[in-house]
Amino acid sequence: MTTPLRSCGALTALAAATFALGLAAPFTASAQAWPGKPISLVVPFPPGGSSDVLARALTDRLGQALGQPVIVESRPGAGATLGADYVSKAKADGHTLLMGAVHHTIATSVYRKLPYDFEKSFAPITTVALVPNVLVVNAKSTATDVKGVIALAKAAPGKFSYGSNGNGTVQHLIGTQFASLAGVDLLHVPYKGSAPLTTDLLGGQIDVSFDTLTPVLQHIKAGKLRAVAVTTGKRSTTLPEVPTLAESGMRDFDQGTWFGILAPAGTPKEVVTRLNTELVKIIQSPDFKKRMEEIGAEPIGNTPAEMEAQIRNDTAKYARLVKEAKVAID
Template structure:
């Protein structure tokens, strides 16, 4: 009887050991769902599909892309926040995730508690653009007119709280000028109005603008990052153009539901970093003007919190509210 008891105890112990084996050893055993909070064809979608293809090869399981647009990315994020923390439902977020608590009074989730940061995947600067025939030849020209005629200028941006909106507000905040923001549903419509002479200035991202820049129909007055963009090395930064310390851009990262096992989050983070740095993926993202990063989860967590603290005073000063 005693021998049977110890035999059963050993068997139970073995089963518990197998069940509690590190989650990363069994992941993934089925398709992984990757939510994209933005429409197909944009920079985030391209990044998500490129990463998903490479992870599918690495994991031997499909990574199923699902575009869930709307409400500044909060719809897709809400789905992930309410999912099981097993790694099978993930979301690629953009810069707006860190500032949504300032824009929306009642978010359907806690930005920090309800997610597991996995990796800061990449980043890219935005640019201050004018049409090729614009009277503005430099950023100094823009700032001079903005100071001489406060409120007379406007700039196009791709929606309330987007990185292009924040780029414009940061310029106003640091240069102490008043320029009116004009919101568009994406980068393409505002570029059309810029080329048509309906707005004098535009903040836009590199992937949506680089074709017109290389064709000569758009001119870059300043790149928003601290360093010049690798794909446009002859274009100056806004800091170089007369606003020292100016530095911002768009970034993208991967989140899972809150409470994911640390070893599982670390495995996905490591796999993402390896996927991003394969020559084919890196080349494709470089062509879009995106700097490949692939950080650890704790590094990404700190980054999100730093972004939240950075933008608070600027958003409050500008009175920005979500739609």
């Protein structure tokens, strides 16, 4: 009687294994078939800014590597939260991606109600690059250093203006931190993106900006704008002669803007791994690094786990700054 029982158990185990393989087969085949159509890379900022430039530097080569076109889709608005919300609700099949940014870690604390959770609604893939923010004035300004900017601000309390890419963006928070450390009262002027912000800075409608280096670099090189200081902890390799805010007397000031690729939460791990592998190859390539030098960006290309930790740490960091600055948006 023992032999039949053992045979039955073996048959049961074999049947269970066969059933499990049968369930896994469609998923494996589906993962291998990805991508099955063009991929949309959603940029939540208007065209012309750093996120748009970075996205377009990636798409052609990523499309070639994946065998499907990667199309940049602009969905700006509400401090980059509209585009993020759109991607968070997209099908988690790897065909809709987000060009995320540090702004999204700030929005978590700034907006009282968000239709998504940035730490839970997305699957991090890789951080593409860090772009230093830079304190810039019109070339006609009398300010040539940070002390000069502070002097002008103190001479016009509540009227000396700085522009940002919108309420709750990193430029906004950099401005509030700068004002607090300098003991000045600045007028915040939010814009819908870097293009209109830079236009008004060139035209003299605002006094300074703390925008990313990419959209203002050509105007700095042309002598139309003057870079006073970078906001990151170390100097920019693109503008090595420009001091940091920390070097200019604002101790421990270290803020920049990173951009990275994310997918909707629940995207198959195989797809996330493939995207990370292909993107890191591109980011670490000589051609891409050369392009980053041209726009003042520093390529990164980390793992999904490292990007996840970065998001978690920055969310906590900016929650403190937002509370100190008393910034809130309904």
